[in-house]
Amino acid sequence: MSPAQAISCCIVSSDVRIEETSAFFHDPQVLERVKRAQQQYFLRLTQGNYDLAYAENRLEIGAIHERIGLPVKAYLGMYNYYLRAVATRLAEAYRDSPRQAWSGFLSLMKLTFLDIGLAIDTYINSRELTIREQQEAIQELPTPVLPFREGMLLVPIIGLIDSQRARALTEQLLGAVRANRANMVVMDITSVQAVDSKAANHLVQTVEAARLMGATVIPAGVSPEIAQTMVTVGVELGRMTTVGDLQSGIERAEELLGYAVTRTRTRSQAT
Numbered sequence: 001m002s003p004a005q006a007i008s009c010c011i012v013s014s015d016v017r018i019e020e021t022s023a024f025f026h027d028p029q030v031l032e033r034v035k036r037a038q039q040q041y042f043l044r045l046t047q048g049n050y051d052l053a054y055a056e057n058r059l060e061i062g063a064i065h066e067r068i069g070l071p072v073k074a075y076l077g078m079y080n081y082y083l084r085a086v087a088t089r090l091a092e093a094y095r096d097s098p099r100q101a102w103s104g105f106l107s108l109m110k111l112t113f114l115d116i117g118l119a120i121d122t123y124i125n126s127r128e129l130t131i132r133e134q135q136e137a138i139q140e141l142p143t144p145v146l147p148f149r150e151g152m153l154l155v156p157i158i159g160l161i162d163s164q165r166a167r168a169l170t171e172q173l174l175g176a177v178r179a180n181r182a183n184m185v186v187m188d189i190t191s192v193q194a195v196d197s198k199a200a201n202h203l204v205q206t207v208e209a210a211r212l213m214g215a216t217v218i219p220a221g222v223s224p225e226i227a228q229t230m231v232t233v234g235v236e237l238g239r240m241t242t243v244g245d246l247q248s249g250i251e252r253a254e255e256l257l258g259y260a261v262t263r264t265r266t267r268s269q270a271t
Helices: 003-013 019-024 028-044 052-068 072-093 098-139 163-180 197-212 224-232 246-257
Strands: 146-149 152-158 184-191 216-220
Touching (some): 028 052, 052 098, 072 098, 146 246, 152 163, 163 184, 184 246, 197 224
Antiparallel strands (some): 146 152
């Protein structure tokens, strides 16, 4: 029995059941189609022609796996299963010639790791492309600077803040401070989970630049991750007033502007 025949026997007789991948194969017809595709996939491994078409086929399969969300460890688990199965078959077929069995298995290992390398490269490239597209979409999100009260602006920020977006935010905010003759700015960053060190420094510089123009910026909703980043990079927080949420930020800004909010009637009177 050749290594290729050993692989064929293992594939035809296998019935792999991995709990994590079962969600992809509820339909018996889909499962059967996938099994046939796997058989062809592994048989192709020993055909001896590893040209551009072979590489493109492996890359395409890796891209499909990434697109449907198949975990990398499930993909590697499949290889682990078949390698163990083939090793058992080779040991049985070459019981009297263990060196030949070992030589065939080492050759199969080389081919397997070639396949794994192509697939993992595709996983990584596809994931990086997805992340890059998401980042570009986030960067294109508008950051409105909203006049909230006379002399007061509200800036809700959603999504990732990187250095490029922080610079754009600074320019937009300072322009709005001048145009609205604002004295107070509440910057709501509740929906921002993290910033890098450069962006954190840039936000602090934005607060300082606004202060030089006569406006106080109050960051509201600082997450633990952002707070830790600011402390870690040694950001000077002495002149910055931060609050836990948007409502507290508005109330603090109104207090500094001299606004007094009073209830005109009680709930019982309203009913």
